Structure formats: structure tokens, C-alpha cells
Amino acid sequence: MRFMGEAELVDILRKTSLHFEGNRTDSQTAYDNLPEDYQKELLPAIVAFEVEVEEIDTVFKLSQNRDEESFHNIVGKLEAQGGEAKGVAEEMKKRADALFGCPHKSNS
Structure with missing residues (x-):
């Protein structure tokens, strides 16, 4: 420092x-x-x-604390927004199986 x-x-x-x-x-x-x-x-x-940063740890917080239905609703809303929000939705879909034991269900 x-x-x-x-x-x-x-x-x-x-x-x-x-x-x-x-x-x-x-x-x-x-x-x-x-x-x-x-x-x-x-x-x-x-x-x-x-201060000199010596290490960076990343943490993903993509609505993992939500129930499955809320999680999928959030994904659907983000997809509908397009742009960067759609990219976040894609990342969330990749993690859905680990969170809920099933692939993403589309709510559209």
C-alpha cells in the first residue's frame, strides 16, 4: 500500500x-x-x-438463491430484453442443470 x-x-x-x-x-x-x-x-x-491488486476471485450471482420457477422467469425476462441481458440469460441457462438438475425451460 x-x-x-x-x-x-x-x-x-x-x-x-x-x-x-x-x-x-x-x-x-x-x-x-x-x-x-x-x-x-x-x-x-x-x-x-x-493498493496493488495481487489476486482477483470471481463470484457468479445469477439468481441461484431463487426457486426454480422464479429462476426461469428471470431468464425469460432477460432473454426478452436482448443485448447484454440476453447474454446473462444464456449464462444462467448453462448453470440451470447444476442448480435444479434439469435444463432450462422456456417460459415464452
Whole structure:
């Protein structure tokens, strides 16, 4: 872990506030538009740090906690949406057998 200095902290606050304000530099809550005394009061209370990610574990949460009927209804709704949602439905169908001991039933 590496702690960052004030200049890096200010840069992060600038970028983050602009990101969440849709890059609207005229927003009252963009960092550069905050009152200077407000910035000076809060900066000492904020610690910026950087961590190196050494490992990533993935977890699939595709409505496995649902009963079979609800699961298949969700799959059907996702398929109907198309696009990325349809891709999620396809992945869920692959896992249906392991969850319920049967292949996906279409509800359409």
C-alpha cells in the first residue's frame, strides 16, 4: 500500500468529482468550484492511498438463491430484453442443470 501526497489527493478529488458530475466543469460540486476554505478544512481529513491488486476471485450471482420457477422467469425476462441481458440469460441457462438438475425451460 502506498499513501499519496496532497497533490495526488487533489488530482483524485478533481477527477472523481468531474466523473460524477458528468464532466460538467460548471457544476457547483466539481472540486475546483468548492469554496477554498471548505477544501482546506476537509483535505486534512481525507487520506488517499493506492493498493496493488495481487489476486482477483470471481463470484457468479445469477439468481441461484431463487426457486426454480422464479429462476426461469428471470431468464425469460432477460432473454426478452436482448443485448447484454440476453447474454446473462444464456449464462444462467448453462448453470440451470447444476442448480435444479434439469435444463432450462422456456417460459415464452
